[in-house]
Amino acid sequence: MKILKEFTKDEAILKILQKYQFKTENFLPILLEIQGKKNGLNTETLDYLANELKVEPSLFYGIATFYHFLNPKKKARYNIYLCRDCTCELKGNKKILKTLEKILNLKIGETSPDNKFSLNLTSCLGSCDKAPAMLINKDLYNKLSPKRIIKIIEKL
């Protein structure tokens, strides 16, 4: 399919594509890296990618909406992913969530107006021996308590 749209060359994206040799099996790392660079994966980026790789844009929408850590929405500077699952719930993740909602003034799935924080729930982080746990971008924080949470957020 031909996309009836003119695209301006995006050097940053092309560089990433070259790094992964334009190969279809590298779509996941390509999308993850572009997401980091472009602060999210909007439709234009996905369309441009599809055009460069000569594939249907729907293929990329399909992938970008399937995986939890790929997000067609804009990314914040600090993306918080609090573990939702069983052991963390036994160890009080609800209290942590309440504290986060209060100090960030955000609800689950929201991003702050200054684009500094986003608050998300995620599936098990494999940190059940040190529950409750959360990720902020790529950093793991565990053995959380409301007190610790306040300290962690203050430092960011």
Place this chain on the structure above:
Amino acid sequence: MPEFKIALKNCGKIKPFSIESYINHQGYLALKKTLQMTPLEIIKEIKRSKLRGRGGAAFPTGLKWEAVAQEKYVPKYIICNADEGEPGTFKDRVILSQDPHKIIEAMTIAAFSVGAQIGFIYLRLEYPEIFYILERAIIQAKNKNYLGKNILNTGFSFDIQLKSGAGAYICGEETALIKSVEGKRAEPVPKPPYPTTCGLFGRPTLINNVETLANIPAIILNGSTWFSEIGTKESKGTKVFSVSGDIKKPQAIEVPMGTALKELLELCAGVEGSIKAIQVGGPSGKLFNCLEGDGLNLSLSYETYLGAGAVIVFNTKRNLIEMTRSFLEFFTEESCGKCVPCREGIPQLLHIIKKILSFKANREDLNKLEKMCKLIKITSLCGLGKTAPGSILDTLKEFPEEYSIYF
């Protein structure tokens, strides 16, 4: 029975960033030994050890290797499944972060046995620190010629690439994992054909769990007889349990197969409060009632239930219907959406469970719940949908009194 460490043997003893430290603890000795053997001999040894898959499906490892080895199509691939996503499971994180070279060594042995030249470690994105540990370990192994071209001058070449997931529980299912490595949406496909014949890029592919691989070097070094003398009749060797929940010392702990639950809990410093139940194998696993009879004498092995070895402990203060709700929220989120019964059915189960928890359900809802559970169980394609209703059926059977409070 005390702890018995095979997969976790080096954990805490060696430096994960140092290949020398691994070599000083018998590292890469098993690889050297296997390179002197024929692939057939190695596979025979693994078959004799009766090692079975530790990721939950319990398939005999030797048979899987044999199946791939017998395939004629090339290239063949091997994949290490490090997409540990089952809530309550963290054993692979412990193994990979503390003993990465063991997995590289085991994969190289496996590749030599089945005739693969390229291997992948599919690591979940939630473990970013392990990505760096593995990346470094692969480079070190290549520098010492335990990996790469012409390994130890034997003419055998094998390379490992790291593949990172992007957050999807379903990728632990092998056909979904293959799709994800290929860069697609990770939706499971019906089997057969099995990955051993038609796997990654349509080629024969061996997929093993991290813990399964972690047993390989020890089996090669100590022999299959040594290994098969540990454990029970159907379950040989040891199992790493990820113990969490209401337990004083939550940890990954390795014990011989068939160890009684009571002993396992004692090794973790005992239960916080008084025990009511344990969920073995996470949300997709099985609930055991520990209040009555000899629940605590339960022997943990493939004969009873293992899954991937998560043990979540619940004390008498916990509400097990809330547990079921948490499990269903997890499955609702993680269903890949391919099959209707799973995608549409699980949210309906969650809806009724929430209705029960808010005292709004009637007896008819309960009947509907049971009926739907059975339907989803038999009509779903993969393990996710098949096991998702399990916690409802288990709680209804083992703890019906918890439901009666709400009616």
